[in-house]
Amino acid sequence: MKNIFKFIYACLMLSIVSCNDAIEIEQPGRLGAENAFQSVSDLRAGLLGAYNFLDTTGEIGLTAAMTDESHRGKDNGGQNNDEQNFNINSSNAYVSRIWGSNYGAIGMANRVIQAAPSIDSTEDQDEYDNVLGQAHAIRAFAHFQILTFFSPDYTDDSALAGLLVTSPAVDIFEPRPRSTNGEFYTAINADLDMASSLINASEGVTFMGADFVTALRARMAAYRGQYSVADGYAESLLANYSIATQEEYTAMFEDSDFTEVIFSLERSIGDSYDGQGTEGGGWVGSLFAFIDATASGGPFMEMSRAVFNILDGTDDVRLSRNLNIAESTIDPTYETNDNYLNDDMLLVFKYPGGTQPLLNDLKVFRASEMLLIRAEAAADAGDLPGAAILLNQLRDARYGSAQSEYSFNTQEEAFKGILDERRLELLFEGHRWVDLKRLGSRAELEEGKIDRDAKECENLADCTLPKTDYRFTLPIPLSETTANSGVDQNDGY
Numbered sequence: 001m002k003n004i005f006k007f008i009y010a011c012l013m014l015s016i017v018s019c020n021d022a023i024e025i026e027q028p029g030r031l032g033a034e035n036a037f038q039s040v041s042d043l044r045a046g047l048l049g050a051y052n053f054l055d056t057t058g059e060i061g062l063t064a065a066m067t068d069e070s071h072r073g074k075d076n077g078g079q080n081n082d083e084q085n086f087n088i089n090s091s092n093a094y095v096s097r098i099w100g101s102n103y104g105a106i107g108m109a110n111r112v113i114q115a116a117p118s119i120d121s122t123e124d125q126d127e128y129d130n131v132l133g134q135a136h137a138i139r140a141f142a143h144f145q146i147l148t149f150f151s152p153d154y155t156d157d158s159a160l161a162g163l164l165v166t167s168p169a170v171d172i173f174e175p176r177p178r179s180t181n182g183e184f185y186t187a188i189n190a191d192l193d194m195a196s197s198l199i200n201a202s203e204g205v206t207f208m209g210a211d212f213v214t215a216l217r218a219r220m221a222a223y224r225g226q227y228s229v230a231d232g233y234a235e236s237l238l239a240n241y242s243i244a245t246q247e248e249y250t251a252m253f254e255d256s257d258f259t260e261v262i263f264s265l266e267r268s269i270g271d272s273y274d275g276q277g278t279e280g281g282g283w284v285g286s287l288f289a290f291i292d293a294t295a296s297g298g299p300f301m302e303m304s305r306a307v308f309n310i311l312d313g314t315d316d317v318r319l320s321r322n323l324n325i326a327e328s329t330i331d332p333t334y335e336t337n338d339n340y341l342n343d344d345m346l347l348v349f350k351y352p353g354g355t356q357p358l359l360n361d362l363k364v365f366r367a368s369e370m371l372l373i374r375a376e377a378a379a380d381a382g383d384l385p386g387a388a389i390l391l392n393q394l395r396d397a398r399y400g401s402a403q404s405e406y407s408f409n410t411q412e413e414a415f416k417g418i419l420d421e422r423r424l425e426l427l428f429e430g431h432r433w434v435d436l437k438r439l440g441s442r443a444e445l446e447e448g449k450i451d452r453d454a455k456e457c458e459n460l461a462d463c464t465l466p467k468t469d470y471r472f473t474l475p476i477p478l479s480e481t482t483a484n485s486g487v488d489q490n491d492g493y
Contacts, residue, residue: 037115040124043131046112050138051207053104054265056362058097059149059430061287065094066471067432068306068423068451072459074345075290075298085461086471090478090493098149099162099477102142106165109139114167126200133198137208139166140191141216147184148434152473152490154223157182160488162476175486178476185224192217205258206266206361211237215262215365222373223438231377234370237262241367243393246317246400252363253321255354260367267361285351285358288428292357294327295347303346305334305453307427315399318424324349340455350428368394368425372418376439379414387414391421398425415443437472 037043064070065083072084083094112135121128146162153159157180164179164187179187195213202209218233244252244260251257258264267283290297303323308330311319319325324347331337331344351360371390378386388406395403408414422435440449450464457463465471470492481487 036111037119040119040121040128040131043112043116043119044127046108046115047131047134047138050105050108050112050135051265053101053108054138054142055097055101056145056265056364056430057284057287058094058101059145060284060362060428062094062098062474063430063433064287064301064428066450067436068304069427069432070288070301070348071304071346071453071456072341073288073295073299073302074342076300079300086465086469088471088475090475090481090489092475095474096477096479098145098474099480102145103163103165105142106139107168109135109142110165110167113139129198130200133195133200134208136191137195137199137213137216140188140195141208141212143184143188143191144216144220147181147188148223149474150476150490151181151184152470154181154438155225157185160490163480163484163487176484177486178488185220188220205261205264208263211240212263212365215370218370218373219365222376223434225380227377227380230373234373234377237370238367238374241370243367243371243397245397249317249398250321252366253350253360254352255361261363262365262367262370264364265362267359269356269359283351283353283356283359284362285348285353285360288348288351289358293324293347293349293352295324295345299345299347301348303348305344305346305456306451307423308346309453310424315401316424317398317400318427320349322348322350322427324352335455341459348428363429372422372425375418375421376415379408379411379418382411384408384411384414387418391417394421394425412442412444415439416445419443419445433472440467 037046061080062083065080066086066088070080072081073079082088082092088095113132116128116132116135119128143162143164147154151159151161159181160178161181161184162178163176164183166187192213195208196210199208199210199213202211214233214237218230218237221227221230221233241260241262244257248257248259252259252261285293286300288301289295289299308323311323328347329343329345331340334340334344337343351358353359354361371394375387375390378384378390388408391406392403395406406417408417419435419439423432426432426435436445436449445467449467452460452463454463470490473490473492475493476487476489481489
């Protein structure tokens with residue numbers, strides 16, 4: 001019932017806010033927040049509409065295509081060829097999706113926040129506070145996603161992020177400039193402070209509670225290089241969330257185990273992100289397969305050989321979870337076979353579907369990320385043995401037994417090990433592109449940061465990107481720069 005109501009209300013809210021509007025505009029004659037929200041129940045419904053806009057599929061697809069996570073599939077008809085060749089521009093569909101989904105969520109959250117003071121909260125004060133707190137949390141998260149993908153440097157407070165939107169625009173013709181990272185961080189922290197003071201209930205992993213706020217603070221502090229702060233937040237979460245066993249890890253991506261899930265975005269048939277109806281196929285799994293996880297219709301993108309070669313022959317559960325071994329065709333002559341695109345097929349199995357093929361919740365924060373953040377903090381502080389212990393803890397859990405231990409002599413070695421573990425642990429979850437951008441220099445990677453297999457590179461114009469390439473920052477979408485004369489484009493585009 002919750003999901004049906006969520007979908008219906010999201011459709012109704014399209015008359016109030018458009019997910020295609022980066023800046024929410026107050027238009028004459030349009031139903032305003034003061035009329036749309038009459039009760040606490042209305043606020044709750046508006047909150048569900050904000051959740052409905054949130055979607056990290058764009059981030060996952062872009063990252064898989066533009067890094068060393070994936071390669072063109074056997075029956076690829078041109079899907080992601082531009083991204084594989086690093087041909088990214090302001091008209092790119094992934095770029096528009098990341099921008100539009102996050103600003104859609106911001107716009108809906110703003111409506112809830114704007115309307116809240118006019119609502120009689122005495123009918124249910126606890127629910128009122130909880131809804132309002134979650135609206136602030138959604139706005140904080142969406143603004144941070146914008147900063148993550150559109151800012152050139154997370155550690156530079158003077159660098160430009162995106163458009164800081166905390167209220168509807170009054171003048172539709174008024175140019176809106178981009179705000180700095182510092183301004184974004186200030187607004188995000190203010191929203192998180194407000195969320196912390198208001199959220200008073202836990203509603204499971206698909207609604208933002210106190211632990212979500214802590215997890216976002218941990219990730220944001222790590223990205224800013226504020227590692228002592230990040231470590232404290234991550235440590236507090238790990239006191240309540242354990243690292244999944246092999247069995248739990250497998251079940252987690254079938255949405256049947258939540259041992260280490262801090263927060264996930266619920267995916268349900270009939271929601272606005274259901275692009276292909278109730279038959280299946282309109283969800284994150286469809287980035288890689290056509291009909292279902294057995295690739296009965298042919299894979300669009302496959303697991304890269306570079307990743308497969310790391311996992312092949314090991315007991316690492318991340319191999320069987322990310323690769324459909326039974327249905328894949330693993331060519332032993334891959335290195336010398338000129339027809340390997342047809343003879344070698346590595347089927348991505350990260351999102352097989354829970355109740356429907358390819359339909360899975362999107363894991364936003366997990367305990368393993370918090371452990372990896374703690375490893376970053378240890379490495380940054382020069383505690384190389386501590387960083388190794390944390391990485392070994394994760395490896396032991398994924399292998400199901402004690403493994404040979406990491407040992408680092410330098411900070412650079414430690415950060416390289418952290419990048420290697422993040423590559424496997426967060427595979428196909430939308431992190432690799434960001435991780436290479438923010439940690440590549442600390443690991444002193446060679447000029448080519450993206451580690452693709454040489455055979456796969458034969459079909460690409462470019463195999464990797466230089467360390468400082470402008471394409472590690474996304475362009476502001478053309479729809480925004482066309483409509484908003486005040487917004488500056490990122491360098492290189």
